[in-house]
Amino acid sequence: MPREIISTDQAPAAIGTYSQAVKVGATVYLSGQIPLDPTTLQLVEGGMDAQIRRVFDNLAAVARAAGGSLADTVKLTVFLTDLGHFALVNQLMAEYFSEPYPARAAIGVAALPRGAQVEMDAVLALAD
Numbered sequence: 001m002p003r004e005i006i007s008t009d010q011a012p013a014a015i016g017t018y019s020q021a022v023k024v025g026a027t028v029y030l031s032g033q034i035p036l037d038p039t040t041l042q043l044v045e046g047g048m049d050a051q052i053r054r055v056f057d058n059l060a061a062v063a064r065a066a067g068g069s070l071a072d073t074v075k076l077t078v079f080l081t082d083l084g085h086f087a088l089v090n091q092l093m094a095e096y097f098s099e100p101y102p103a104r105a106a107i108g109v110a111a112l113p114r115g116a117q118v119e120m121d122a123v124l125a126l127a128d
Contacts, residue, residue, distance in 0.1 A: 021062050043115065059122055
């Protein structure tokens with residue numbers, strides 16, 4: 001099955017040997033996003049709330065570039081350097097997603113690129 005590489009300047013450019021997303025059929029695999037401002041490629045300021053929102057905004061931009069939206073998310077993976085922020089992720093996720101919510105995993109990690117405190121990746125299922 002052919003693959004389509006998805007790219008947008010509305011989310012941070014890939015910093016390495018990966019694509020922002022890859023579309024195979026009606027499935028889109030979004031690479032992990034950290035809270036980088038897409039214009040400056042610097043971590044956003046403003047604490048954990050701002051970091052989580054920036055990650056969701058980055059994922060949403062890539063989803064739009066693929067022809068979808070966060071509403072098409074069927075699987076979300078959240079990586080946190082402090083699982084104590086899990087309640088905040090839940091609170092903010094409710095602002096970006098509606099029921100039925102996607103499947104999700106939350107994983108505590110020792111560190112993330114560029115000193116980020118949160119990273120998320122997603123899988124979308126687009127309408128055929």
